[in-house]
Amino acid sequence: MATHPIAPATGKLLVLTPGMGAVATTFMAGVEAVRKGRSLPIGSITQMQTIRVGARSDNKNPLIKDFVPLAKLDDIEFAGWDVKADNAFESARNAQVLNPQDLSPLEGFLSNIKPMKAAFESDYVKRLDGPNVKATTHKREMAEALRQDIRNAIATSGATRAVMVWCGSTEIYLRPAACHASIEAFEKGLDMNDPAIAPSQLYAYAAIKEGIPYANGAPNLSADSPALEMLAREHGVPICGKDFKTGQTLMKTILAPGFKARMLGIDGWFSTNILGNRDGEVLDDPASFKAKEVTKTGVLDTILQPELYPELYGNLYHKVTINYYPPRGDAKEGWDTIDIRGWMGYPMQIKVDFLCRDSILAAPIVLDLALFLDLSKRAGFRGIQEWLSFYFKFPHVEPGHIQEHDIFIQHMRLKNTLRVLAGERPVTHLAEGFDGEG
Numbered sequence: 001m002a003t004h005p006i007a008p009a010t011g012k013l014l015v016l017t018p019g020m021g022a023v024a025t026t027f028m029a030g031v032e033a034v035r036k037g038r039s040l041p042i043g044s045i046t047q048m049q050t051i052r053v054g055a056r057s058d059n060k061n062p063l064i065k066d067f068v069p070l071a072k073l074d075d076i077e078f079a080g081w082d083v084k085a086d087n088a089f090e091s092a093r094n095a096q097v098l099n100p101q102d103l104s105p106l107e108g109f110l111s112n113i114k115p116m117k118a119a120f121e122s123d124y125v126k127r128l129d130g131p132n133v134k135a136t137t138h139k140r141e142m143a144e145a146l147r148q149d150i151r152n153a154i155a156t157s158g159a160t161r162a163v164m165v166w167c168g169s170t171e172i173y174l175r176p177a178a179c180h181a182s183i184e185a186f187e188k189g190l191d192m193n194d195p196a197i198a199p200s201q202l203y204a205y206a207a208i209k210e211g212i213p214y215a216n217g218a219p220n221l222s223a224d225s226p227a228l229e230m231l232a233r234e235h236g237v238p239i240c241g242k243d244f245k246t247g248q249t250l251m252k253t254i255l256a257p258g259f260k261a262r263m264l265g266i267d268g269w270f271s272t273n274i275l276g277n278r279d280g281e282v283l284d285d286p287a288s289f290k291a292k293e294v295t296k297t298g299v300l301d302t303i304l305q306p307e308l309y310p311e312l313y314g315n316l317y318h319k320v321t322i323n324y325y326p327p328r329g330d331a332k333e334g335w336d337t338i339d340i341r342g343w344m345g346y347p348m349q350i351k352v353d354f355l356c357r358d359s360i361l362a363a364p365i366v367l368d369l370a371l372f373l374d375l376s377k378r379a380g381f382r383g384i385q386e387w388l389s390f391y392f393k394f395p396h397v398e399p400g401h402i403q404e405h406d407i408f409i410q411h412m413r414l415k416n417t418l419r420v421l422a423g424e425r426p427v428t429h430l431a432e433g434f435d436g437e438g
């Protein structure tokens, strides 16, 4: 962790989003609504949460945004890429996340955010196509074109810094291949047009080469390969991912640590979803769903530690499905049936029916990641940012590290990282007088 002073957040911060669909436009609209005093940034840790400093009895609880030098919302600029040619207003209207009465006052602002041409190949997202794509599908040429786009967008916006958050569709499931083993192999792969390099990896590569922090909001392989991890370290760029933790997985990582804390057994956890937005349509393709399934099913094992508690969690049956159901649009419904066991082995059931709004839960995550990644860069952090695991279904961790999925541990780590960054002591919650921390 860096110990040198944090560079100030001087000038504008450009937030670049590959993908300008439901999540990205809800994020952009929300930031502008907050800036105009029309809304509150609910769900955003950077904007609304306080952080305790010192002993509890000190009663010092500044807002996080006043505690560490984050970019101000007024200093944020937006740019993005999309396969569809719709500007941010048209895209937000099509996504139907926000009501017309919330969207129309923002029309002038959002209409001005027009997507740059996407680096795209439909082989990687089967159920998608559109006219706003680069003329080439050669990987090296696409990567260089993206780098040029980034430089142009920074110049046009007048920003001093930029961050990139992948808000594009979920690509097909890919495992790291030979071209991901080193920077040299990856760059050779670009030259050779290696099919193991998907478009999201080109965006990540372009961002890192331009010295811009990168977060992956989707489950596909993107910056999480040895090649791009090394590149990020070499260029002093923070990266993190992957797959925003919203909806059902958010509930799972809230509930499971509680059951485990009380030593309640779990026999089964059946999760199913219906959703009807474009994301749902893309995930209807088995290859894209495979990427999602991997990030969604991994969480319970690391929270429950069946290897330590075989009697309680050794036979847990965990199943996750997603069903594309157009009438529901973005208003997803997620059901969980949880079969638990208590004293003397008696079975009980818990049913969760979460009528959630996916993009409403994801938008503040995009904001927080953009601001925290910008902070990380100014603090001299480089490579994988495990302290941002809090925001992800499948946290990107250093090779050999075990992912932490327990949201309460993730939250404590995030806040303690901020305390250390600001030169304060971490809070351990030991009793005051015991170690003086309170």
Ligand SMILES: NC(=O)c1ccc[n+]([C@@H]2O[C@H](COP(=O)([O-])OP(=O)(O)OC[C@H]3O[C@@H](n4cnc5c(N)ncnc54)[C@H](O)[C@@H]3O)[C@@H](O)[C@H]2O)c1
Pocket (backbone or CB within 6 Å): 018, 019, 020, 021, 022, 023, 024, 081, 082, 083, 084, 095, 118, 119, 120, 121, 125, 128, 130, 166, 167, 168, 169, 170, 171, 199, 200, 217, 218, 219, 243, 244, 245, 246, 247, 277, 278, 279, 357, 358, 359, 361, 362
């Ligand atoms: N909404 C949530 O709560 C949530 C949670 C976790 C992860 N995610 C992920 O975030 C991503 C965005 O979700 P969404 O609901 O906004 O989806 P969306 O379908 O509304 O938007 C994705 C956009 O990305 C564009 N796109 C695809 N490939 C591209 C490329 N190579 N370059 C540029 N644009 C490209 C598509 O045209 C589309 O407009 C998805 O991968 C989704 O799985 C969303």
